[in-house]
Amino acid sequence: xxxxxxxxxxxxxxxxxxxxxxxxxxxxxxxxxxxxxxxxxxxxxxxxxxxxxxxxxxxxxxxxxxxxxxxxxxxxxxxxxxxxxxxxxxxxxxxxxxxxxxxxxxxxxxxxxxxxxxxxxxxxxxxxxxxxxxxxxxxxxxxxxxxxxxxxxxxxxxxxxxxxxxxxxxxxxxxxxxxxxxxxxxxxxxxxxxxxxxxxxxxxxxxxxxxxxxxxxxxxxxxxxxxxxxxxxxxxxxxxxxxxxxxxxxxxxxxxxxxxxxxxxxxxxxxxxxxxxxxxxxxxxxxxxxxxxxxxxxxxxxxxxxxxxxxxxxxxxxxxxxxxxxxxxxxxxxxxxxxxxxxxxxxxxxxxxxxxxxxxx
Numbered sequence: 405x406x407x408x409x410x411x412x413x414x415x416x417x418x419x420x421x422x423x424x425x426x427x428x429x430x431x432x433x434x435x436x437x438x439x440x441x442x443x444x445x446x447x448x449x450x451x452x453x454x455x456x457x458x459x460x461x462x463x464x465x466x467x468x469x470x471x472x473x474x475x476x477x478x479x480x481x482x483x484x485x486x487x488x489x490x491x492x493x494x495x496x497x498x499x500x501x502x503x504x505x506x507x508x509x510x511x512x513x514x515x516x517x518x519x520x521x522x523x524x525x526x527x528x529x530x531x532x533x534x535x536x537x538x539x540x541x542x543x544x545x546x547x548x549x550x551x552x553x554x555x556x557x558x559x560x561x562x563x564x565x566x567x568x569x570x571x572x573x574x575x576x577x578x579x580x581x582x583x584x585x586x587x588x589x590x591x592x593x594x595x596x597x598x599x600x601x602x603x604x605x606x607x608x609x610x611x612x613x614x615x616x617x618x619x620x621x622x623x624x625x626x627x628x629x630x631x632x633x634x635x636x637x638x639x640x641x642x643x644x645x646x647x648x649x650x651x652x653x654x655x656x657x658x659x660x661x662x663x664x665x666x667x668x669x670x671x672x673x674x675x676x677x678x679x680x681x682x683x684x685x686x687x688x689x690x691x692x693x694x695x696x697x698x699x700x701x702x703x704x705x706x707x708x709x710x711x712x713x714x715x716x717x718x719x720x721x722x723x724x725x726x727x728x729x730x731x732x733x734x735x736x737x738x739x740x741x742x743x744x745x746x747x748x749x750x751x752x753x754x755x756x757x758x759x760x761x762x763x764x765x
Contacts, residue, residue, distance in 0.1 A: 416639070417510035417749070426516045435520035441656045441680045444524070444708055444715075445495065448591050451523030452607075454500050454515060455593065456565050457556030460613050464597045469581075473549070473618035476540030483597055486530055486583065493528040494578050494603060495709040497682045501606035501633055501646045505751030512751035519654060519758055522682075524712050527582035527601040532617075533575045541571070541619055548574040549618045549626070550600050550611040561627045567611050568624035569602065578603050578711065581614065603711035604648050604684035606753075608633045636749035643749075649684030650755040651741055653691050653716070653733035657760050668762040672724050677702075679731055680713035686736030691716040694730035694757070702731070722764045729760040 422430075433454045440450040464483050472478040500521035505512055507519075536548070551566040573579070580601045583590050590596040595612030602609040608628065634643030656678045659670025679702075681688040687707070691714075692699040705715040716731075732741040745756045 417508075417512045417751075419510045422506075422516055423513065426513065429515045433515055435517060436523045438520055438654060439656055440523075441654060442678065444712075445526055445586060446523035448525070448585055448588075448594060451525055451594070452498075452500060452521040453593055454502075454521070454607065455554070455612075456558065457554045459593055460553040461592075462553060462597055462613065467597055469598060469614055470616045471535060471539050471618075472616070474542035474545045474621050475536075475619050476542070477538070479535065479539050481535075483583065486581070486598070489530045490534055491528060492531050492578075492580055493526050493584075494580050494601065495524060495526045495712045496601055496603045497522065497524040497649075497680075497711060497713045498601075498607045498610060499649050499652070499682070501608050501752045502750070503652075504745075504754030504756065507756070508745050508747050508751050508754055512749060514751060521607075522652075522654070524708075525585050526587065527580050528584035528587070529580045529582035529598070529601075531577060532579045532581055532600070533577055535581065535617075536575060536619070539619070542621065544621045545571050545619045546622060547571060547620050547624050549616075549620055549624045550614060551616045551618070552595075552611050553613040553615045558627060559631065561631075563627050564615070565611060565628060566624075566626045567609055567628050568620070568626075569609065571619075573602070573605075576603075606633075606646055606649055606684070608646065632750075633752065634750060635752055638749055641749065646752050647684075649682065650753050651681070651683035651685065651688065651733050651735040651739045652755045653679055653681035653688075653731045653741065654758055655679040655693075655729060655731045655760055657762075658722075658729075659762060668760060670722060670762060670764055672722050672764050675720050675722050677718045677720050677729065679716050681716055681731075681733035682713040683733070683735035683737075683739065684711075685739060688714045688733050689736050690734040692732050692734075693718045693720075694728070694732070695720060696727055699732075722762070724764050727762050727764060729762060730757045732757045
């Protein structure tokens with residue numbers, strides 16, 4: 405209806421101001437401050453966090469992970485039993501699929517991320533493939549479904565948060581059932597006592613507070629798979645599934661901020677521009693920094709792992725006045741960050757270049 409702003413319950417995008425519901429979501433979830441890009445490994449309290457429903461209170465003494473479905477030997481494993489299995493540690497850059505959503509016009513109504521829904525952590529636990537092999541996967545198996553303890557209602561559908569992976573992805577040697585983060589026990593907000601971590605995929609695949617793993621012989625059609633996390637043109641479009649992380653780079657805003665506007669202010673002279681770049685499709689091969697529309701290749705450091713961000717630097721001599729800085733990355737598949745928004749109905753995978761306005765005074 406013309407002139408009427410949609411409500412968050414309608415699912416329709418809007419060009420209006422942030423709604424009370426969006427602000428409530430923004431208060432519950434949090435992004436990583438861009439200055440934290442200076443850390444190779446993000447401290448847990450700075451790592452981005454998205455919780456769909458409530459953070460469950462889990463009694464580790466009674467908690468059990470069930471592995472069943474199309475397997476020869478169903479398993480039930482408590483925390484102590486999991487710790488007797490082989491352990492790996494995998495550094496992973498994880499990004500929310502909705503990162504950049506609030507910058508889209510019109511704005512899809514959901515968690516209003518700007519640019520900072522990202523973080524890199526070292527996840528330690530049992531290789532998923534080891535447990536699936538121990539259980540004995542049926543030859544007819546197609547996917548593996550992961551269900552969390554967290555429960556709620558989304559779009560009128562009551563559910564536990566659940567997602568699936570194709571069997572080939574689930575059997576990758578670097579997919580981990582993690583019970584430690586950065587060398588310490590998994591924090592409650594990050595999925596204690598056990599979570600899935602899928603390197604290279606957007607964060608929705610890394611199911612937290614794991615309750616069960618089920619091997620299935622047909623495609624999983626749960627809400628978060630068939631309705632949520634889709635690239636759609638509009639509400640009637642079935643869309644395509646969100647999977648791997650699109651190539652992106654971010655810059656540590658130089659100088660100091662104005663408290664309210666976050667406008668950057670710095671003195672004239674030499675300054676080292678710094679940032680990180682990553683991609684779930686292939687390694688980052690180039691980062692360019694735009695200074696008032698002129699693009700210059702940055703220096704790239706080696707990444708800490710196959711699925712972590714890559715640090716970049718560029719020296720700049722800042723002249724007095726107003727400037728616009730930007731950065732864009734290219735990965736090994738040839739994919740380049742777009743200069744303009746990549747609009748879709750749910751606001752997924754918006755990897756348009758970051759722009760930072762600075763005042764050199």
